[in-house]
Amino acid sequence: xxxxxxxxxxxxxxxxxxxxxxxxxxxxxxxxxxxxxxxxxxxxxxxxxxxxxxxxxxxxxxxxxxxxxxxxxxxxxxxxxxxxxxxxxxxxxxxxxxxxxxxxxxxxxxxxxxxxxxxxxxxxxxxxxxxxxxxxxxxxxxxxxxxxxxxxxxxxxxxxxxxxxxxxxxxxxxxxxxxxxxxxxxxxxxxxxxxxxxxxxxxxxxxxxxxxxxxxxxxxxxxxxxxxxxxxxxxxxxxxxxxxxxxxxxxxxxxxxxxxxxxxxxxxxxxxxxxxxxxxxxxxxxxxxxxxxxxxxxxxxxxxxxxxxxxxxxxxxxxxxxxxxxxxxxxxxxxxxxxxxxxxxxxxxxxxxxxxxxxxxxxxxxxxxxxxxxxxxxxxxxxxxxxxxxxxxxxxxxxxxxxxxxxxxxxxxxxxxxxxxxxxxxxxxxxxxxxxxxxxxxxxxxxxxxxxxxxx
Numbered sequence: 001x002x003x004x005x006x007x008x009x010x011x012x013x014x015x016x017x018x019x020x021x022x023x024x025x026x027x028x029x030x031x032x033x034x035x036x037x038x039x040x041x042x043x044x045x046x047x048x049x050x051x052x053x054x055x056x057x058x059x060x061x062x063x064x065x066x067x068x069x070x071x072x073x074x075x076x077x078x079x080x081x082x083x084x085x086x087x088x089x090x091x092x093x094x095x096x097x098x099x100x101x102x103x104x105x106x107x108x109x110x111x112x113x114x115x116x117x118x119x120x121x122x123x124x125x126x127x128x129x130x131x132x133x134x135x136x137x138x139x140x141x142x143x144x145x146x147x148x149x150x151x152x153x154x155x156x157x158x159x160x161x162x163x164x165x166x167x168x169x170x171x172x173x174x175x176x177x178x179x180x181x182x183x184x185x186x187x188x189x190x191x192x193x194x195x196x197x198x199x200x201x202x203x204x205x206x207x208x209x210x211x212x213x214x215x216x217x218x219x220x221x222x223x224x225x226x227x228x229x230x231x232x233x234x235x236x237x238x239x240x241x242x243x244x245x246x247x248x249x250x251x252x253x254x255x256x257x258x259x260x261x262x263x264x265x266x267x268x269x270x271x272x273x274x275x276x277x278x279x280x281x282x283x284x285x286x287x288x289x290x291x292x293x294x295x296x297x298x299x300x301x302x303x304x305x306x307x308x309x310x311x312x313x314x315x316x317x318x319x320x321x322x323x324x325x326x327x328x329x330x331x332x333x334x335x336x337x338x339x340x341x342x343x344x345x346x347x348x349x350x351x352x353x354x355x356x357x358x359x360x361x362x363x364x365x366x367x368x369x370x371x372x373x374x375x376x377x378x379x380x381x382x383x384x385x386x387x388x389x390x391x392x393x394x395x396x397x398x399x400x401x402x403x404x405x406x407x408x409x410x411x412x413x414x415x416x417x418x419x420x421x422x423x424x425x426x427x428x429x430x431x432x433x434x435x436x437x438x439x440x441x442x443x444x445x446x447x448x449x450x451x452x453x454x455x456x
Contacts, residue, residue: 017333020340023093023326026172029244033175034260036182037241038077039267040315042234043185044127047271048192048309049227051279052289056224059207059280065228066276073232074265080238081254081261085247093243094326095236113327119236120320121356127313127320128360131158134309137292141303152361158310159357165318166325166349171244174318181315182267188308189271191301192291196282199295205284231272240323325349 018024054062084092092098095116100108132155139149168174209217247253279291288294292302328348332338 017340020333021326021329022170022322023240023243026170027244027246029172029175029246031245031256031260032263033172033178034241034245034257035263035267036175036179037171037319038234038238038261038264039182039185040178040312041237041241041319042232042264042268043182043189043271044130044231044313044316046227046231047185047189047275048290048292050231050272050276051196051283051287051291051294053224053227053231054276054280055210055283055285055287056220057228058209061221062224062228062276062280065225066273069228069232070265070269070272073235074261077235077238077261077265078258080235081242081257084239084242084257085252085254091243091247091253092239094323095239096327098239116236117324117327119233120324123320124317124324124356125360125363127317128155128159128356129364131155131310131313131317132360132364134306134313138303138306138310141299141306151364155357155360155364158314159353159360161314162317162321162353162357163350165314166321166353167346168318169345171241171319171322174315174322177315177318181312181319184308184312184315186267186271188292188305188312189275191305191308192295193274193278195295195298195301196279196291199282201282202284202286205282206286207280207284210285232268237319237323240326321349321352324352328352 050066057065083098086092087101090101092101096109096112098108099112102108103111132151135154135158136149136151139146139154165174165177168177210220211217242253242257245253245256275291279287279294283291283294286294292305295302325345325348329340329345332344332348333340338344
């Protein structure tokens, strides 16, 4: 009887912890929650660089890469939605739980968690930089006569709002923020392509490659591939988003989740394709790496678009930060036996926000480093790891021949992603970081060098 009572207390304690943790505390989300959460996670400010990617790829390859990436990432996202409840009676609420089921408790953590943390923390740092730069650009457009202000101050202004928003307990509590971010992504994308279409083609528009040197064009082509590929990366938080949707044997969560994913991907297409194609049509190979810079006028509209980017990355930061909050709080509560309370949440999340803000201030060119680390983390978690996981999970979930067929198909995707995207993107962005580092001071160079050594 004592043993049973002890087990019951342990079960009740575990239930209370799960109800406090951000991923499992609320499961009343609707299908449209998953729609705008996925839009916010996927459509980043990088959509504004797609015309530049098209200029590096050219019309034929550029359109092909855009379409193929859209199809493949939609397929891999469908895989994640299906695997959430593939094992009867169990929900994989977190990416690492799926990895643990496939590879074992310890190995699964070592395979998934480092990659996921690199992507999510790195993305949050980049969003700090992006938010600060967009605020700076907005200020310069609205008050051109004012004395220039350092980027560091704008990053701190952008980061300050996250000290408040990060205290929202779970995904459902930031639904309004995520919805606003999704609307903003569609808005500034629309401003980008409609403004480009309204001004028309440059009289001397040129659609040829930028350089006459083959090596330079190959380098640019690989860069364009990476820019398009990473524009579709939002898979690292899919399971966590699906965990917020209620589920039962009669009404599994995968149905409303998939409905939301389809709506999200329609919105993604509405953002990506017009910006990429019309932006390239208007400017050709002279387009800047941010189409808003190429447009310049009308000033008020470009200023508004930059503010919309700020609002969008505020929501995106929270979407990518929530799984990190969950990992930190799970470790503190379950491993270090801290008591779940508001003070623990306040200290943990505020420390994380401060960390990402400080790194963003110290390394404002972290985007290149994210591409370097992303080659070994973002691409695998988007393309490679889920395929390998499915090969392990499917034979356990079902003994049919269908499992073997899908596993065989997955091997093809594994080879494609392993041999191309991660390696190419990592090497390319490493070179870009080294080339761009000449403009930064010795402290920033030292930090970059240290991070590269640790990575090697």
